[in-house]
Amino acid sequence: MRKGPGTNGQGVAGSSRPRPTLRDVALRAGVSAKTVSNVINRTAPVSEETRLRVDRALVELDYVPNLSARGLRNGRSDLIAVALPDLASAYSAEIAHHFITLAGEDGLGVQLEETYGKADREIQLLSRAKAHLVDGLILNPVRLETSAVQRGIVLPPVVLIGEVHQPIADHVWIDNVGASRDIVALLINEGHRRIAAVGATKAESARQRLQGFREAHAAAGLSVRPELEIPCVNWDGGGGYRAVAGFLAEHEPPDAIFCMTDAMAIGAISALAAAGLRVPDDVSIAGYDNVWEARFAHPPLTTVDFDKRRLARLALELLSARIDDTARPIQSVTVPYSIVRRDSIRSRRS
Amino acid sequence: MRKGPGTNGQGVAGSSRPRPTLRDVALRAGVSAKTVSNVINRTAPVSEETRLRVDRALVELDYVPNLSARGLRNGRSDLIAVALPDLASAYSAEIAHHFITLAGEDGLGVQLEETYGKADREIQLLSRAKAHLVDGLILNPVRLETSAVQRGIVLPPVVLIGEVHQPIADHVWIDNVGASRDIVALLINEGHRRIAAVGATKAESARQRLQGFREAHAAAGLSVRPELEIPCVNWDGGGGYRAVAGFLAEHEPPDAIFCMTDAMAIGAISALAAAGLRVPDDVSIAGYDNVWEARFAHPPLTTVDFDKRRLARLALELLSARIDDTARPIQSVTVPYSIVRRDSIRSRRS
DNA sequence: CTGAAAGCGCTTACAG
DNA sequence: CTGAAAGCGCTTACAG
Structure with a gap:
């Protein structure tokens, strides 16, 4: 873990005026922080007039919410991790692409990781998921014996994809x-x-x-x-x-x-x-x-x-469900396959 | 942004005992939260005996720090975003691979994004970076005119890679x-x-x-x-x-x-x-x-x-430097190229 | 419809 | 070497 000054600074390229907080916006709009929050999140109805005042302050200050704070409060970061053995392969890249696209449609960011099939990397990632920086984890383990996902372990919300399966976690795979x-x-x-x-x-x-x-x-x-x-x-x-x-x-x-x-x-x-x-x-x-x-x-x-897109979609659905309810029954889903015939094989039948 | 119950629950597969906090560990070890923090982060020296007591409590409770809280306090998430036009190409996948590997060596996670060269996606990502969920952003814009990175804009720490360059941001590219x-x-x-x-x-x-x-x-x-x-x-x-x-x-x-x-x-x-x-x-x-x-x-x-690895390393170095000092002068670095000759061309010289 | 209080879990000064 | 206080920026009850 890297150390750094607890800076809040973030400014126009070069300068560094401190980043405005909800309170700054509230002060400027002459309302409470809660009201600003209501405007941003539509948590409660806000009168037309107040909303306009708040909106103006929001724009004038170029306000951006602090997601760490929101994550701390909500217990969610809206970020998931996807851990594949190796990104350099076309297969993994395609899978990653579908996860990023589909998760993005649900408002979720994807932290991508490579495990190289190493158990210690898997353990580290499970930890990171438990550390709440991510809400959950899609994991593609490579070897059953060395996988970090074993019976008796404490798991964050996790969905396994690929061939390695443990009955303690949700799973999506192909036969x-x-x-x-x-x-x-x-x-x-x-x-x-x-x-x-x-x-x-x-x-x-x-x-x-x-x-x-x-x-x-x-x-x-x-x-x-x-x-x-x-x-x-x-x-x-x-x-x-x-x-x-x-x-x-x-x-x-x-x-x-x-x-x-x-x-x-x-x-x-x-x-x-x-x-x-x-x-x-x-x-x-x-x-x-x-x-x-x-x-x-x-x-x-x-x-x-x-269908790699379908694989990703199913895995994300299982993960969302698991995040919402850690106690729900474990589910395993199979994605159908088909054989695509092209010119690389010929017939030897005489 | 998705909504969810503000759950802190995260338990053994199935059950859901609440996740232990620093305070829980401190209580169990009979010390203050600060001391536990000191043990975890080596912020201050701790007596051998106390350290052992804390370590035991840490293990017994299976404590994992909450990174959102740490991020809020420190102003850092130790997470960066890397935004490429499209992951499905072998080129992008290789680049992404190097960023993930090298950032990982520095203890940084990588949130991967695809922009498809769309300006609105770029703007969104810059916002997300400003929202402090990520400490900085590596961005590969596709078109100069439509890029979200324009003069006068408020930028989070960002390094541009690829052909599109703006003198307001650090840049790594190939001729x-x-x-x-x-x-x-x-x-x-x-x-x-x-x-x-x-x-x-x-x-x-x-x-x-x-x-x-x-x-x-x-x-x-x-x-x-x-x-x-x-x-x-x-x-x-x-x-x-x-x-x-x-x-x-x-x-x-x-x-x-x-x-x-x-x-x-x-x-x-x-x-x-x-x-x-x-x-x-x-x-x-x-x-x-x-x-x-x-x-x-x-x-x-x-x-x-x-050298794609070198490209990634240079970009990460510039980003780290930028995160540490938003006011430092803009830098632009060129990565050398070479022509690799293989059998796909022949001579037509007679 | 709006506000004041409290707290998410951590770490940084500040005392001892 | 260790502790009590304060606060990072947000949102959820709870009042009005």
């Missing part, structure tokens, strides 16, 4: 296992047999997407060779590139690759190109997330789509 | 004209003559990049045909796609295309592919920003690079 199963089933159905999965890590999302990958194989009576489950810790373009380049250095190219994010898929396409392999002629590629780049990838990416 | 001139000069130098520019809009960044485009031509003794300055309002993949597709429907393909962002460049490559044109064999492409996708584009994109 990752089902989505991965479906998109891999599509690859199998198109005649691909030697299918690789890129993105194996300890993250819960990786676990679920890998499970879907395996289930699709099992359902088709196929077995998965372990080397085809390619690890990749960095779920970004560079990670996908290195994972696939490394694989190609030691193995025959697969028929198809299921990348656990579109970002990795784009890196994978690049690695294939570097190895002289064409998509989809030589290798088919499927992604996950349907970020905007997926549509303009070369070739356009087949991927898992879901 | 857009020079960068654009250099990358277009590279295209000309490689033998390209019919060069298109994609992204003409009323935004200040478009104006400057177009100016660089023209200057490069002028320096080489070339003239620019007006139809080669292709308008594109949406600076994203879709915008670039439509702009180039539309151009190709009515004109011969150019030798090369300078896209004013990498995102548009990626869309442009897609549009060229759809028209049966290869990059760089048929058309060379250059972008701007060096977002991570640029490296994994197909082919990898030649683009303008600059």
Whole structure:
């Protein structure tokens, strides 16, 4: 926490006349502070004449309410925190965008945080939420075991998004296992047999997407060779590139690759190109997330789509409800997904 | 502004015992509130024994300070706002990421906002900053004429980033004209003559990049045909796609295309592919920003690079200095750029 | 419709 | 080293 002089100063660029308070406005308008407050917040009806006098004083003094004071009094800051693993990914950025837009429509500001899946950051953020600077928290934990959200912990109003779920908090997510199963089933159905999965890590999302990958194989009576489950810790373009380049250095190219994010898929396409392999002629590629780049990838990416705006809206609704009533029953909501087929996969059916 | 019950409740998931205050901790430890405050903030030395008693009470009550109260008292919230035109772009996301990370290292939270280049949003944000919920504001205005930051206005501590500059506020930016001139000069130098520019809009960044485009031509003794300055309002993949597709429907393909962002460049490559044109064999492409996708584009994109982390750090330093001293002289800092050459351009020199 | 009092939870002088 | 008082700027009861 930084220290600073308890300044109230805030002035015209350069100068520093002290900021006017409610009392200053009241004095100037010849009314009480309460009346000014009533005018500003429409808390109680104010006579036309008084309102005009107050309005004038408000403008003349360029009054802006002190939200810290209001927050202290009301027990609300009208600010929420949204904590995502990592903003640098297109996926997180899109999610953040929807949260900021939708929260803004409700008059709520969004403090954005990155956790990098680290438990200590999560704990810190929960604290900050408890510290009442924010009214609540949207949290996307990465690993179940290391998540700060565990049974028995004291929680501020919090809604979890993503794959990690604890029955002590509200939750919005997508059926990752089902989505991965479906998109891999599509690859199998198109005649691909030697299918690789890129993105194996300890993250819960990786676990679920890998499970879907395996289930699709099992359902088709196929077995998965372990080397085809390619690890990749960095779920970004560079990670996908290195994972696939490394694989190609030691193995025959697969028929198809299921990348656990579109970002990795784009890196994978690049690695294939570097190895002289064409998509989809030589290798088919499927992604996950349907970020905007997926549509303009070369070739356009087949991927898992879901309504990110809806995800954000649902999470915000749950959070608002939780802020209003900490004792309400825990709720878990699922957002539907769909498979978007584009040119990155071809049929191998003869 | 939302209304809510002035609740102080915040409890174990489900229950709602009131949150302990400094006074509760003091009572339990048998000391004064001031002493507890001293322990927490290390404001004054506290005897070993007292400190242990206070620490125990702190833990037993699971005390978390109320930051609204602290903010009211200190005149600081340790929260800043960062307002970018649009988070959904990879460029903005990367910038936001650096601001959040670096501000976090200084113990500052970041409230992220999107302005969409709208002046009323900018005004609103400046107000919010003045409302003391945030200590200061990093703002990226889009158009000079419509920016809320104008001479004579009362400003909270604010640092401008990007192309729009007003001499009444600190500013960090990149020499857009020079960068654009250099990358277009590279295209000309490689033998390209019919060069298109994609992204003409009323935004200040478009104006400057177009100016660089023209200057490069002028320096080489070339003239620019007006139809080669292709308008594109949406600076994203879709915008670039439509702009180039539309151009190709009515004109011969150019030798090369300078896209004013990498995102548009990626869309442009897609549009060229759809028209049966290869990059760089048929058309060379250059972008701007060096977002991570640029490296994994197909082919990898030649683009303008600059240190986004450094940009963020400089802006944060200026903001901190401004918060500490509203009267200090206005400062403007330039971040250097460089041209990153990748496979998206080829030589046409015979 | 309007006002005077009290207090949200903290920290800064000021005493001891 | 520790405490009692005062106040940051607002809003909620409570009176009139």
